[in-house]
Amino acid sequence: SSVFGDNAAPRGGRARSLYWSSDGRSLFDTGEKQGRTPLVRVDAQSGKVTEVTHGDQAVLDFSVNSNNAIVTLVSTPVEVGDLFTVSADGTQTRITDFNQKLWSQLNLTSPEEINYTSFDGKHIQGWIQKPPDFDPHKKYPLILNIHGGPHAAYGWVFDHEFQWMAAKGYVVLYPNPRGSTSYGQDFGNIIQYHYPGDDYRDLMAGVDELLKRGYIDEKKLGVTGGSGGGVLTDWTITHTDRFAAAVSQRDISNWASWWYTADFTLFQPNWFKAPPFEDPQDYNNRSSITFVKNIHTPVLFVLGQSDYRTPPDSGGEQLFRALKYLKRPTAMVVFPRESHELSRSGEPWHRIERLDHIVGWFDKWMMGVPHPEYDINPPTAANASSPD
Incomplete structure (x- = not known):
């Protein structure tokens, strides 16, 4: 497998092949x-x-012929994917540069690897994507981005979302x-049997580590994630008020409801006994x-109408209704026709709109950028009256 976290490219029907020498x-x-x-x-x-x-890269695919000649498809944080030959000693030789023209017009930067110790001594690895022309003497807003799975990983691979958020002025931490x-x-x-739980504490330790470095504005912290990352986004804002805004995507907020409704069956005691x-x-x-009742962080829910892996009515819809009842700041965006694959292989215009909503919500609550589409318009005296 690879270290795509939640954001692998659109997936076709062909699985990766294995090759004998x-x-x-x-x-x-x-x-x-x-x-x-x-x-x-x-x-x-x-x-x-x-x-x-x-090296710091991800081999996404490869081919080996009868002479043991190897060609790999390689991705890095600043390269979507290009072909390289690989010699017997592992030396790679580039044979394509598909995006050279596009890359010459952009200012992509490699992330910084971060390694820190969590509350119980566990070593946690992550990455910090910084804005172009980053100045360590300035204060930046932070987006904590949590991968799904939960058994998945981020790593040394291209991720357009992190580059785009950084280009918008945010530091992105993805551990x-x-x-x-x-x-x-x-x-x-x-x-196992403790999810969510101590993984949340690992994430908070990462935020603490960045705050020690002095270039993060502690009043402008955001958190987001999809699927398992949505689970942990929900868990985070029910356990701390340190975040100024949250975007929960394809989440699960009620495990019992999800057990009965998801296409992911739990007939074996893997997550619950x-x-x-x-x-x-x-x-x-x-x-x-x-x-x-503990949620005071403004939270946006991004859901797919046809998501059967994490059905909306077992996730964001429940929290949205409860928060509306509690008169807490919240909004919900439901994409028609979209499944759990929205961020990976959803309709292209929906994928763009999804990113616009995620950063738009953070812009509103962390940067003070007006976004009237998220505002609640109070009823006027004329339309507030009861019908005859």
């Missing part, structure tokens, strides 16, 4: 390792894994909290709707 003694594949996706060779007898490619892939099985599975009709308290304890 010409002598039949090893198998070529790709693997995740600490935010990187190298091409690897697996010894067919011993199972030993040897990295073929190296891999516990539960993320590419750090070993124990790190990934530690959240029992179904909600046998252990309702566990579901309540881990559902953000239980703590909705």
Whole structure:
């Protein structure tokens, strides 16, 4: 797999292929390792894994012919994807530069890798995407972007969303909290039966780490994420008021409701030890709707009308209704015809509009930019009267 987090390119029907070496003694594949996706060779007898490619990049796809000649499709934070040949010693030689003309018109910058220690000593890796012409002596607004999964990962790969948010003047922090892939099985599975929970504390430790660096405005903190990242966005704003704005995408706010309605069945006790009709308290304890009264952060919900993986009525719609009842600042955008794949392979105009809404919400609450489409228009005396 690769380290795309939530934002892989539109996915077709073809799965990635595996290739045998010409002598039949090893198998070529790709693997995740600490935010990187190298091409690897697996010894067919011993199972030993040897990295073929190296560096801060992601091998998205590859091909091997009968002579063991290798061509890879490589992505980095400043390159969507280009073809490289790979020699026996792992040396890569570029053979395409598809976006050279476009890139010459843009100011893309590589993120900074960050490694920090969480509350219990766990080491957390993440990345900081800074605005072009970043000045460490200035104060910038921060967007904490949380990946979904929860068993997925961010890493050294192109992500247009982070580059675009940075171009709008935001610093973007995108970490891999516990539960993320590419750090070993124990790190990934530690959240079993405890999700959400300590992964939230990993995320807050990352925000604290950036605040120590002095270039983040602590009054202009935003948080967003989709799917599992939406779960953690909801959880975050029910457990802290430090964020000035939040955008929750394709979320789950009520685990019991989701258990009954999602296309992702839980017939095996993977995330919960029992179904909600046998252990309702566990579901309540881990559902953000239980703590909705704690939400004071202005929150936008971005949902897909045809999302059966995280059905809207088990996620943002419940929190939206509750927050409206509580008269808390909130809005909801529902995209027609869109499934859980909205951010990845939704209709192109919807994908653009989604990004506009995410940054528009942050602009309104963190930058003071007027966005009347999110304002509540109080009724006038004429239309507030009761019908005859």
